[in-house]
Amino acid sequence: MVTVKNTPITVQNYIGGKWVPSSNNETYNRENPANIEEIVSICPNSTTEDADNAVEAAQEAFKSWSQVPAISRAKYLYKFAELLEAHKDEVAELLTKEQGKPLGESLGEVNKTISEVRFTAGEASRLSGETLPSERENVQIRTVRVPRGVIAAISPWNFPLVTPLRKIAPALAAGNTVVFKPASVTVAMGAKIAELFEKAGLPAGVLNLIIGSGRSVGNQIVNHPKVRGITFTGSTGVGSGIYEQASKRLVEVQLEMGGKNAAIIYDYPDVEGAVAQIVGAAFAAAGQRCTSISRIVINEKDADRVYAALKEKAEAYVIGDGLAKGTSMGPLVSQDQLETTQQYVKIGHEEGATLLTGGEISKQDKEGYYFQPTIFTNVKPDSRIAKEEIFGPVLSVMTADTFSEAIEIMNDSEYGLAASCFTKNKDYVDQFVSQAEAGMLHVNNGTISESHAPFGGLKASAVGPYSIGSTAKDFFTDLKVVYDAN
Ligand SMILES: NC(=O)C1=CN([C@@H]2O[C@H](COP(=O)(O)OP(=O)(O)OC[C@H]3O[C@@H](n4cnc5c(N)ncnc54)[C@H](O)[C@@H]3O)[C@@H](O)[C@H]2O)C=CC1
Numbered sequence: 316m317v318t319v320k321n322t323p324i325t326v327q328n329y330i331g332g333k334w335v336p337s338s339n340n341e342t343y344n345r346e347n348p349a350n351i352e353e354i355v356s357i358c359p360n361s362t363t364e365d366a367d368n369a370v371e372a373a374q375e376a377f378k379s380w381s382q383v384p385a386i387s388r389a390k391y392l393y394k395f396a397e398l399l400e401a402h403k404d405e406v407a408e409l410l411t412k413e414q415g416k417p418l419g420e421s422l423g424e425v426n427k428t429i430s431e432v433r434f435t436a437g438e439a440s441r442l443s444g445e446t447l448p449s450e451r452e453n454v455q456i457r458t459v460r461v462p463r464g465v466i467a468a469i470s471p472w473n474f475p476l477v478t479p480l481r482k483i484a485p486a487l488a489a490g491n492t493v494v495f496k497p498a499s500v501t502v503a504m505g506a507k508i509a510e511l512f513e514k515a516g517l518p519a520g521v522l523n524l525i526i527g528s529g530r531s532v533g534n535q536i537v538n539h540p541k542v543r544g545i546t547f548t549g550s551t552g553v554g555s556g557i558y559e560q561a562s563k564r565l566v567e568v569q570l571e572m573g574g575k576n577a578a579i580i581y582d583y584p585d586v587e588g589a590v591a592q593i594v595g596a597a598f599a600a601a602g603q604r605c606t607s608i609s610r611i612v613i614n615e616k617d618a619d620r621v622y623a624a625l626k627e628k629a630e631a632y633v634i635g636d637g638l639a640k641g642t643s644m645g646p647l648v649s650q651d652q653l654e655t656t657q658q659y660v661k662i663g664h665e666e667g668a669t670l671l672t673g674g675e676i677s678k679q680d681k682e683g684y685y686f687q688p689t690i691f692t693n694v695k696p697d698s699r700i701a702k703e704e705i706f707g708p709v710l711s712v713m714t715a716d717t718f719s720e721a722i723e724i725m726n727d728s729e730y731g732l733a734a735s736c737f738t739k740n741k742d743y744v745d746q747f748v749s750q751a752e753a754g755m756l757h758v759n760n761g762t763i764s765e766s767h768a769p770f771g772g773l774k775a776s777a778v779g780p781y782s783i784g785s786t787a788k789d790f791f792t793d794l795k796v797v798y799d800a801n
């Protein structure tokens with residue numbers, strides 16, 4: 316039982332319904348990012364042989380799981396959601412200890428996961444095909460959706476609960492079995508997910524958890540001949556490598572990757588209201604959301620008001636341990652993320668941008684990966700801080716002379732995940748909706764997605780069908796066309 320009260324937690328793989336250590340018995344430690352002296356979990360450093368075992372277990376379980384009626388499969392998901400709800404506080408606490416985000420945000424992630432899993436359980440009863448007329452007499456044509464087989468689910472560390480469930484739940488609802496590889500720094504949450512499914516009575520082998528590095532274990536499942544689909548969330552660099560490897564085996568992928576999401580404020584009288592929403596979308600999870608707003612494009616005439624409001628809101632953040640009362644921004648997830656953020660702040664200075672606020676490590680009583688919410692103004696659209704994904708609490712502000720120029724700056728990015736536009740001008744709304752090159756568009760609100768709507772992106776942000784919503788089944792099922800002359 317993974318319980319946060321007794322850290323360090325010893326985490327194991329879950330393969331074929333059994334909790335097992337790595338076959339070489341090697342482990343590594345994961346520290347609490349808010350207090351690096353505290354070890355949260357001792358984790359198996361699994362081998363490629365362990366990964367093969369997980370795939371074999373999933374392949375074996377597929378034979379019977381794919382025959383379970385869809386409505387019965389959904390019952391396991393409803394049970395999982397019920398258990399998650401019952402253990403909500405404990406799971407949120409673990410999430411904060413391992414990932415760093417404030418407890419309120421962790422509870423939000425747990426609640427969102429419950430909603431998404433319930434929605435997806437309902438999708439099991441909507442795995443419908445279509446009927447078509449034939450050119451011939453006495454022939455009927457219909458399409459049926461069938462599960463693909465073993466699905467590899469590879470997830471990042473920023474949303475260690477909701478992102479895996481966005482993969483596992485639709486895979487199971489459609490009748491697939493799963494090999495799940497969480498990010499190496501958030502594996503206790505991975506084990507919690509497997510544990511709740513075990514409690515929900517999910518048959519052995521239907522969900523398998525394998526813990527280890529992306530380069531060895533992740534790569535092994537991506538290339539395993541029995542894996543019939545790969546759903547991945549993570550960086551564009553790793554995602555494109557997976558795409559290349561999967562294409563050699565002609566295996567379908569669903570890739571959700573990086574973002575450099577922009578918000579425009581143009582012809583919007585309530586500038587302060589817009590800024591409040593943008594700041595929330597920029598600094599939630601300490602800026603480590605793929606949908607974080609990391610660029611703002613504004614009308615020069617609003618600059619003074621925007622800068623004043625940005626500074627006030629950013630400086631109101633209370634940085635600290637996410638478990639402490641009153642904390643509104645926790646630490647970054649790791650030393651790597653902290654160093655990357657510091658490096659980009661240095662680049663911002665070198666590129667001549669003006670630091671409006673932040674830019675420093677935040678000193679706290681306990682040593683952790685704390686960094687201040689940081690805002691640069693006078694950022695040049697072609698500078699590195701305006702173009703590269705930082706994945707930390709750094710926001711870049713640019714100005715545009717016209718709304719069309721603002722759209723151009725927004726679109727001048729290799730990414731296309733989410734975009735936001737604050738305006739009261741109906742023509743600008745139409746222009747934004749038709750021209751913004753992003754998968755999720757938000758008019759007069761921040762980049763918050765909902766539990767039943769498709770989630771995905773364009774350009775270098777995504778490949779394959781969007782997850783959640785009505786589109787998930789396009790990735791998690793194969794389609795057969797039946798010509799029936801019975
Ligand atoms: N578009 C979206 O929905 C989201 C995208 N992200 C993106 O994720 C990134 C941050 O997450 P990270 O965990 O640092 O990303 P990452 O790409 O480093 O790792 C993601 C996962 O892939 C695994 N992995 C690494 N190398 C692999 C390989 N060669 N083969 C198979 N698996 C491998 C890792 O172990 C981890 O489980 C950011 O770029 C962010 O934008 C994060 C959340 C949502």
Ligand SMILES: O=C(O)[C@H](O)CS(=O)(=O)O
Pocket residue numbers: 427473474477478603604605606607763764
């Ligand atoms: O970064 C992400 O994965 C998403 O922003 C998570 S969520 O906000 O859609 O739940």
